[in-house]
Amino acid sequence: MNPLGKAILQFCRSTIGRKLIVALTGVLLVLFLLGHVAGNLLVFQGREAMNDYAQFLHTMLHGQGVWIARIGLLIAVGLHIWATVSLVKDNRAARTERYALPATVQASKSSRIMIWSGLTILAFVVFHILHFTVRIDPALANLPDAAYAAAHPGESRHDVYAMVIKGFQNPLVSLFYIVAITLLCSHLSHGIASLFQTLGWRSRKSAALEKQLGWAIAIALWIGFLSIPAAVLTGALKDKPSVSGQKAAIPSDPAAPAPRQG
Amino acid sequence: MNLTLKVWRQKNATDHGRIETYEARSIPAEASFLEMLDIVNERLIEGGGEPIHFDHDCREGICGMCSLTINGVPHSKERGITTCQVHMRKFRDGDTIWIEPFRARAFPVVRDLVVDxxxxxxxxxxxxxxxxxxxxxxxxxxxxxxxxxxxxxxxxxxxxxxxxxxxxxxxxxxxxxxxxxxxxxxxxxxxxxxxxxxxxxxxxxxxxxxxxxxxxxxxxxxxxxxxxxxxxxxxxxxxxxxxxxxxxxx
CATH class of the missing domain: 1.10.1060.10 (Alpha-helical ferredoxin)
Incomplete structure (x- = not known):
């Protein structure tokens, strides 16, 4: 192998090198989550805004944008998992004989369950993709946006707004979502503060601020993501026709109240 | 002070080792932690037993030799001091104290509480x-x-x-x-x-x-x-x- 390749391989095998991979992929994943929650919150703007956003994601860069993002995320997630799992294996091997009376002085609970919160989030992400992207549930697979079809004859698009609301009306789905997002919040409360240390940017002066930033982002994401199932479960968010949907007069929802104007 | 000690005993590097219980009676509160172990060891030797092996040297907190994990915390829960600077007045009469070696695969146990x-x-x-x-x-x-x-x-x-x-x-x-x-x-x-x-x-x-x-x-x-x-x-x-x-x- 050439010297450059050897040096890169050696760096990636070192504990510090793998931690750096975790930190850098973590930054990408946090940025994705911030974008994702901002997009999701469009559901409160109504059917048209949500579905326009979903259509934009699928059509940007001639439909290639979404695939570039998916492949990028897949690589980031793959590297994040590989590096953390291999580090956890090494860390466990580093103490073969455990203390008879173990004690913790200051490590946070979140920092001690990182691998379990991470693996639960992974299981949730697999479910979430099957649920809302692959749409294995037939009830969510065939939901045409009637308002859009009426306004654009000959065209059709998936009604993401209706899919989200129908999806979260299932209490088990919402429960899994709430548990996973809460664990994500726990994971990020330690992960975001940690990445500053791994990147070498933490000092006694900045440590408190970095910890607060981690918590602030984690809590903001928790509120943002969970506001949607909360709104659906409390009935604040219903699958009612939008203003433009009024013209389409969706027959499947005759009990829906009259749409608000404006 | 009367104390119950739960101490890791291990004959050598290949022995499996186990926690053993000792009753430490009439320990002066002004004794240091290592002096307390010295007292326990003297009694063990007088009784024909094997003393508890532990590392120590300067006994004034600068050499880095003492290495006990006391109640799950290396050098005890007292901040900024070594094991040799821990005093028995920090414990209460009747306490049970767990004493284990520093645990790490890279620090293999040599004997009892002594690690390499x-x-x-x-x-x-x-x-x-x-x-x-x-x-x-x-x-x-x-x-x-x-x-x-x-x-x-x-x-x-x-x-x-x-x-x-x-x-x-x-x-x-x-x-x-x-x-x-x-x-x-x-x-x-x-x-x-x-x-x-x-x-x-x-x-x-x-x-x-x-x-x-x-x-x-x-x-x-x-x-x-x-x-x-x-x-x-x-x-x-x-x-x-x-x-x-x-x-x-x-």
Whole structure:
């Protein structure tokens, strides 16, 4: 192998090198989550805004944008998992004989369950993709946006707004979502503060601020993501026709109240 | 004071070892923790038993030899002191005290509470030195060193290499020790020229010894008898990454 390749391989095998991979992929994943929650919150703007956003994601860069993002995320997630799992294996091997009376002085609970919160989030992400992207549930697979079809004859698009609301009306789905997002919040409360240390940017002066930033982002994401199932479960968010949907007069929802104007 | 001791006993490196219980009666509250063990050992010897083996040397907190995990915390839960500086007045009459060796695969138990910490020596031998003679003490200001750097270097140099950081870390990571040993040289003009070579060699030796990785929980910082800041770990991460990049492309 050439010297450059050897040096890169050696760096990636070192504990510090793998931690750096975790930190850098973590930054990408946090940025994705911030974008994702901002997009999701469009559901409160109504059917048209949500579905326009979903259509934009699928059509940007001639439909290639979404695939570039998916492949990028897949690589980031793959590297994040590989590096953390291999580090956890090494860390466990580093103490073969455990203390008879173990004690913790200051490590946070979140920092001690990182691998379990991470693996639960992974299981949730697999479910979430099957649920809302692959749409294995037939009830969510065939939901045409009637308002859009009426306004654009000959065209059709998936009604993401209706899919989200129908999806979260299932209490088990919402429960899994709430548990996973809460664990994500726990994971990020330690992960975001940690990445500053791994990147070498933490000092006694900045440590408190970095910890607060981690918590602030984690809590903001928790509120943002969970506001949607909360709104659906409390009935604040219903699958009612939008203003433009009024013209389409969706027959499947005759009990829906009259749409608000404006 | 009357105490119940739960002590790790292990005949040698290959023995499995076990926790054994001892009743320590009439221990003076003014005794140090190691003096308490001395009293228990004298009684064990008088009774024809095998004394509890433990490491100690200066008994004034500067040599780094004592290495007991007391109630799950290396050097006890008292902050900023070594085991030899712990006094029995910090315990209550009737307490049960668990005494275990520093636990890490890289610190194999030699006997009872004595562990082999020569892995630290091998890390220092890999790069924790300056390879040219730097001369006698300089005249003041002959070699300008910014005050902040001098202070940070001095704080890192306070490391006595006891290994409590490894023993406390959930992953038995030696990052605080290696960070301190690298930082106290890297921050000074005498140590700068060999900085990259030093951190690459020391981190590689640390990994080869079987220490775990840092997960930023700062248990090491909390138990360090010299209260060395985890800032040295951030600096080690930064210096190692920079050195590895330079090694790859230069």
């Amino acid at each position: 910490r020569t892995a630290f020596d091998r890390i220092v031998a890999a790069g924790g030195f300056i390879s040219v003679r730097t001369g006698s003490a300089q005249d003041a200001n002959a070699l300008p060193v910014p005050k902040d750097d001098a202070d940070a270097s001095f704080a890192a140099a306070a490391c006595i290499g006891c290994g409590a950081c490894v023993a406390a870390c959930k992953n038995a990571s030696a990052m605080l020790f290696v960070g301190a040993k690298a930082a106290h040289l890297n921050l000074l003009p005498q140590g700068k020229p060999e900085q990259d070579k030093r951190v690459l060699a020391m981190v590689r030796q640390m990994d080869a010894e079987g220490f775990g990785g840092c997960t930023n929980q700062y248990e090491c910082e909390a138990v360090c008898p010299k209260e060395i800041s985890a800032d040295v770990i951030a600096k080690l991460n930064r210096d190692y990454t920079a050195a590895a990049v330079k090694e790859a492309v230069c």
